[in-house]
Amino acid sequence: MRDDRVKKDRSMLLQKEMIAEHFQRLEDAPRSGEKVVYTFVPGNLTELIRSFGALPLLPEINALQSGMRGKSKAYIAEAEKAGHSADVCTYVKADIGMMMSGNIGPTGTRLPPPDLLLLSYTGCYTFMKWFELLREQYKCPTVFLQIPYQGDGTLLPEHREYVVKQLREDVIPALEAVTGRAYDEGRLRELLALSARAEDDLVAVLHSAKQKPSPIDSYFGGVYYIGPIFSAFRGTPEGVAYYEALREEVEERQALGIGPETPSGRLDDQRFRIVVEGPPNWTSFNEFWQMFSDEGAVVVASTYTKVGGTYDFGFRHDPGDPLGTMADYCGGCYTNHNLPGRIDMLVDYVKQYAADGFLINSVKSCNSFSAGQLLILREVEKRTGIPGGFIESDLVDPRYFSAANIKNRLESYFQMLRERRRGQVAPGSDATAEVTP
Amino acid sequence: MSPPTPTSQAAPRSSAASRQRASIVAWARDRYEDLELGSVREWLAQEPGRKACGYLPVYVPREVIHAAGMLPVGIHGGGSMEIIRGDAWYQSYICHLPRSVVELGLTGRLDCLSAMLFPSTCDVIRNLSGMWQILSPQTWVRYVDLPQVNDPERAVEFWTGELRHILSGLTALTGKVVDDEALWASIAVYNEMRALIEELYAVRRDEPWRVPSEELYLLLRAGEVVPVEEWLVRAREYLEASAADKNRPRDNARVVLTGAFCEQPPLGLIMTIERAGCYIVDDDLLLGNRMIRGPVAQGGDPLVALARALLHQHRTTSVLYEPDPTGKAREIPERVEAARADGVIFAAPSFCDPALLDRPMLRDGAEKAGIPCIAFKYAENTGQFQQFREQAGTFSDSIKLWVGTRAEQGRVERGRTGAGGEP
Numbered sequence: 049m050r051d052d053r054v055k056k057d058r059s060m061l062l063q064k065e066m067i068a069e070h071f072q073r074l075e076d077a078p079r080s081g082e083k084v085v086y087t088f089v090p091g092n093l094t095e096l097i098r099s100f101g102a103l104p105l106l107p108e109i110n111a112l113q114s115g116m117r118g119k120s121k122a123y124i125a126e127a128e129k130a131g132h133s134a135d136v137c138t139y140v141k142a143d144i145g146m147m148m149s150g151n152i153g154p155t156g157t158r159l160p161p162p163d164l165l166l167l168s169y170t171g172c173y174t175f176m177k178w179f180e181l182l183r184e185q186y187k188c189p190t191v192f193l194q195i196p197y198q199g200d201g202t203l204l205p206e207h208r209e210y211v212v213k214q215l216r217e218d219v220i221p222a223l224e225a226v227t228g229r230a231y232d233e234g235r236l237r238e239l240l241a242l243s244a245r246a247e248d249d250l251v252a253v254l255h256s257a258k259q260k261p262s263p264i265d266s267y268f269g270g271v272y273y274i275g276p277i278f279s280a281f282r283g284t285p286e287g288v289a290y291y292e293a294l295r296e297e298v299e300e301r302q303a304l305g306i307g308p309e310t311p312s313g314r315l316d317d318q319r320f321r322i323v324v325e326g327p328p329n330w331t332s333f334n335e336f337w338q339m340f341s342d343e344g345a346v347v348v349a350s351t352y353t354k355v356g357g358t359y360d361f362g363f364r365h366d367p368g369d370p371l372g373t374m375a376d377y378c379g380g381c382y383t384n385h386n387l388p389g390r391i392d393m394l395v396d397y398v399k400q401y402a403a404d405g406f407l408i409n410s411v412k413s414c415n416s417f418s419a420g421q422l423l424i425l426r427e428v429e430k431r432t433g434i435p436g437g438f439i440e441s442d443l444v445d446p447r448y449f450s451a452a453n454i455k456n457r458l459e460s461y462f463q464m465l466r467e468r469r470r471g472q473v474a475p476g477s478d479a480t481a482e483v484t485p
Numbered sequence: 486m487s488p489p490t491p492t493s494q495a496a497p498r499s500s501a502a503s504r505q506r507a508s509i510v511a512w513a514r515d516r517y518e519d520l521e522l523g524s525v526r527e528w529l530a531q532e533p534g535r536k537a538c539g540y541l542p543v544y545v546p547r548e549v550i551h552a553a554g555m556l557p558v559g560i561h562g563g564g565s566m567e568i569i570r571g572d573a574w575y576q577s578y579i580c581h582l583p584r585s586v587v588e589l590g591l592t593g594r595l596d597c598l599s600a601m602l603f604p605s606t607c608d609v610i611r612n613l614s615g616m617w618q619i620l621s622p623q624t625w626v627r628y629v630d631l632p633q634v635n636d637p638e639r640a641v642e643f644w645t646g647e648l649r650h651i652l653s654g655l656t657a658l659t660g661k662v663v664d665d666e667a668l669w670a671s672i673a674v675y676n677e678m679r680a681l682i683e684e685l686y687a688v689r690r691d692e693p694w695r696v697p698s699e700e701l702y703l704l705l706r707a708g709e710v711v712p713v714e715e716w717l718v719r720a721r722e723y724l725e726a727s728a729a730d731k732n733r734p735r736d737n738a739r740v741v742l743t744g745a746f747c748e749q750p751p752l753g754l755i756m757t758i759e760r761a762g763c764y765i766v767d768d769d770l771l772l773g774n775r776m777i778r779g780p781v782a783q784g785g786d787p788l789v790a791l792a793r794a795l796l797h798q799h800r801t802t803s804v805l806y807e808p809d810p811t812g813k814a815r816e817i818p819e820r821v822e823a824a825r826a827d828g829v830i831f832a833a834p835s836f837c838d839p840a841l842l843d844r845p846m847l848r849d850g851a852e853k854a855g856i857p858c859i860a861f862k863y864a865e866n867t868g869q870f871q872q873f874r875e876q877a878g879t880f881s882d883s884i885k886l887w888v889g890t891r892a893e894q895g896r897v898e899r900g901r902t903g904a905g906g907e908p
């Protein structure tokens with residue numbers, strides 16, 4: 049991910065190299081013969097894909113990268129010109145627009161067409177349409193994996209079995225057909241063991257935010273930390289090495305009692321500890337981050353960093369039960385939790401991380417996240433006694449990032465937290481209402 | 486060519502059939518307009534211990550609700566009702582349906598429902614299921630995950646499991662022991678309903694002047710809230726009366742209306758389209774009614790039979806994965822052909838992901854087949870129809886002028902009209 053304003057940590061540079069190499073391999077795939085599997089971040093089956101020697105490619109990551117690189121506006125316009133509605137998810141339009149504009153990926157290399165679309169239907173309705181749309185273009189095989197939603201708050205045993213069965217009878221045969229390789233469970237177990245190691249390190253990093261000052265920012269910094277594990281590098285030695293390096297770096301900061309690098313410099317003086325719900329805006333990522341860091345606000349926990357797995361609640365990939373563990377993984381991704389479960393998680397974060405406030409960034413694109421967030425806001429306020437803030441933007445459509453408006457709202461919110469700290473304002477007061485719609 | 490005046494459909498008539506028809510339509514309209522669910526409350530009051538189960542669009546297995554001894558009640562939003570509290574729960578970029586459903590809930594209008602089913606139509610309805618668990622803790626709430634996988638047998642197994650969950654949850658409320666016989670009886674009565682609805686659609690397709698879409702729609706809306714047995718009686722009477730009391734055929738274009746399967750368009754919009762010169766000869770309004778084509782075959786385990794029917798006889802719709810790569814492109818041409826339509830109107834609720842994400846694929850298929858298309862968006866509380874009147878009127882005229890209607894030609898040489906984009 050490009051970042052000019054924030055001083056780069058070692059781990060960031062490492063990640064940059066990993067990504068560049070991965071995209072180079074993707075560009076070379078049509079010549080090297082490596083097979084390419086498109087799939088989504090929530091419910092991604094990276095270890096399984098890689099156990100067949102294939103390369104994963106995640107369209108959401110491309111879309112967000114297009115946002116960060118200032119290209120999404122043109123891509124979205126391209127897709128809308130071709131008949132895609134102004135109302136729908138901009139990730140889809142950024143991806144389709146990119147495809148229509150030559151499919152040049154985030155690192156400037158050409159993206160290969162998919163050999164297989166692995167539609168892991170996890171926590172988002174739009175995924176289904178997205179791959180139906182891509183299939184029109186690529187005319188390649190598509191395999192569907194239905195992950196039942198945790199409507200009752202858990203992944204029911206029969207639902208888990210349903211996923212395992214699909215993995216065994218649909219997904220694995222599809223990967224075998226595309227790659228010409230037989231399923232190798234031993235190989236899969238090895239990769240899953242690597243995943244678990246990286247996951248341990250990631251969780252140690254996330255938990256470090258319980259310390260004051262927090263050595264990490266768990267949202268703006270967090271999206272870098274989750275990059276490798278949510279995309280192509282789970283179950284790889286590079287992934288393990290990255291998370292070891294990251295953990296070391298964070299533990300150093302912990303030992304020194306210092307904060308993370310931010311657009312406002314190193315944030316040691318942390319005036320507000322915030323929990324954030326919802327994805328970030330990518331088109332003005334640094335500007336958005338700076339609105340927090342200028343106020344001395346550090347994000348200590350976020351839900352967005354759990355869309356590709358809720359490891360901090362204990363889940364680890366288990367090499368002892370390869371297909372079952374993948375079912376558990378998919379079922380547990382954040383947007384596959386029902387609303388009461390999401391509220392529990394946020395309440396837990398506010399308490400565990402001793403937060404002063406929590407904010408919702410509601411993005412226009414995403415019904416999966418956004419529908420119901422105003423209820424989440426009220427419930428979390430009610431259960432924690434902490435005032436919530438509510439801002440609106442979009443993921444990759446710059447038309448929906450109104451910097452002045454968001455800054456205003458954030459300033460009022462932090463002002464209210466300050467006054468509250470001085471004992472002047474009670475939760476649920478007018479000041480709270482000021483930053484909620 | 487200006488659109489015909491809307492006099493013929495509304496012209497007063499004197500025959501007994503006409504009175505009969507008018508009284509059934511008035512009965513249906515009352516139920517459609519009654520957001521207090523008076524008829525549901527009456528039904529509940531008739532016998533102590535009765536219970537009702539609400540459901541959101543698009544598809545839930547009403548047979549199971551019926552067998553559990555409950556009244557299935559379709560919750561299709563609040564139409565043009567004033568939203569006072571519901572807006573506080575939804576951002577401006579979310580469709581209108583959930584805010585009116587929340588309004589109905591918060592104002593006590595749905596307190597007669599002991600259970601609510603939220604099918605996996607989209608993430609808005611999915612998340613609303615969780616909201617309901619919090620806002621209405623006394624209600625038994627179930628999110629209903631429709632089967633999406635390619636393999637029909639695996640999907641049948643999964644869906645049968647879901648049906649068992651729903652049945653056991655509902656019977657825990659009613660205390661009724663449901664055996665196979667009871668389930669078959671419920672399946673049979675809904676088979677009758679399906680058959681009658683198909684017949685009504687066929688009559689409208691063949692003689693759209695005999696069954697105006699406005700009336701058909703009202704009848705189906707009544708079917709969402711009254712006991713199925715009562716509805717069957719009224720619908721049969723309507724069919725008979727309409728045979729004896731036909732309107733005059735008009736020189737209208739024949740259109741398929743699609744995209745309106747969840748948040749419902751205002752009745753005024755449906756009327757506007759027809760009065761502007763477009764007979765609606767197929768649609769996906771209240772699609773749950775027609776989700777399963779034909780009867781559920783009798784024999785074996787009734788829940789398995791119901792599951793099989795959904796998997797093997799379902800209509801193509803945005804809420805179910807389309808495993809056939811050519812399926813989306815074929816959908817509209819096939820529907821247009823089956824309905825002998827001249828064109829298609831893509832009418833979607835604003836911010837409706839399922840309808841709007843599907844639209845480019847469907848429209849592409851339609852345009853490649855040379856089918857004239859227009860597209861617009863609406864909300865359930867849209868109050869101004871002028872724009873739609875103009876669009877539908879122009880569409881009808883352009884079909885008649887440049888393409889020729891089926892009625893005129895007997896066959897159609899289709900061509901693009903180029904009319905209409907997303908407003």
Ligand code: SF4
Binds near residue numbers: 137139443
């Ligand atoms: S709707 Fe939300 S979860 Fe789904 S693809 Fe778009 S941004 Fe991602």
Ligand code: SF4
Binds near residue numbers: 580
């Ligand atoms: S109108 Fe569309 S987006 Fe809204 S609830 Fe219905 S299907 Fe979902």
